[in-house]
Amino acid sequence: MKEIKPFKEPIYIIRPVLPDLKDVNKKIVEIWNSKWLTNFGDQHRALEEELKKYLKVRNLSLFCNGTIALQLAIQVLELTGEVITTPFTFPATSHSLYLNNITPIYCDINLNDFNLAADKIEDLITSKTSAIMPVHVFGNPCDVEKIEQIAKKNDLKVMYDAAHCFGVDYKEKPIGTFGDISMFSFHATKIFHTIEGGALTYNDDDLKDKLYLLKNFGIRDEETVLLPGTNAKMNELQAAIGLLTLSLVDEEIRIRKKLSEVYTSNLKDVEGIRLLDRKKDVKYNYQYYPILIDTETFKMSRDQVYEEMKKYNVFTRKYFYPLCTDYKFYSSEDQNNIPNAKKVANEILCLPIYGELSEEVISNISKILKNLKKT
Ligand SMILES: Cc1ncc(COP(=O)(O)O)c(C=O)c1O
Structure with a gap:
């Protein structure tokens, strides 16, 4: 095969969607003139309304980041004891439980979609279990039907970490409408972002006021503090960036879908590379492009591929390695029945995908990968 030269500029896994600087400046002038920089101003109100429409959800509350939103979701649902979750996730999922004095109980994942294995949840339920916290x-999307059925049967709450799921629909239902609460991350690396930020979506109207108090120090009015809340407000600049980014999301998803298809057509038949199983009844957002590298058949380990790609100026990421169970402060011998999670964490590699990349670049990244395979 023809040798491929390294890219001149580094190609990272993700680049943020950036609104036009002129529009950002206009927004800044608007905010400066209002002299209202935070505490639920016009931008905040407008973004909440726009996101409710876009995500097609009944209720939505904004936060300064997704991690704190998760922590407050646990508090508003009054979870206690143990929560069944996945070890194959970003640290924030597990930490949010730990920081609320809840023991994360790790359930294994599916090999085809890397989500919590719904058929293994019930074995882990004890008298202390208060909820299931899966990650899409x-x-x-997770097996939302089965998870709902288990939760109902065992009287458990369901809190989805939907950090990666902006704009995803499952069987034509918006992803943020499943479970008791879903958390979306609006970090700069996400398809929709507010630089830092996050939201909770939920069907129960009664959660709205308590979430407001929890993110606003528990303050009801100037002379009344009702509960020990924190400061988790989204400020006006964050909300303004969100309003501008929202108008770019559909186009970004359209481009990523194309790029994703280019990867798939190039990599689907490569021995030793496995692609994520995509479900037919899902409208995806193409936030990531993960692959699994099988050392034996690819004749090179995931770690070697990761290092070799760097030589071509391609910076892939090992999401999610290590597993949460590998963090020293969580590991315990009775939480190690997770063979699928271990396998996936050792084989996973996320490839660069963002709207500024061309189909040609994606083809070349695929070619570099294929060329690495030892015959
Ligand atoms: C699965 C998952 N959960 C939670 C978070 C935390 O979100 P944030 O960075 O907005 O705090 C992330 C972060 O990117 C994530 O990937």
């Missing part, structure tokens, strides 16, 4: 990993 890489924007691929």
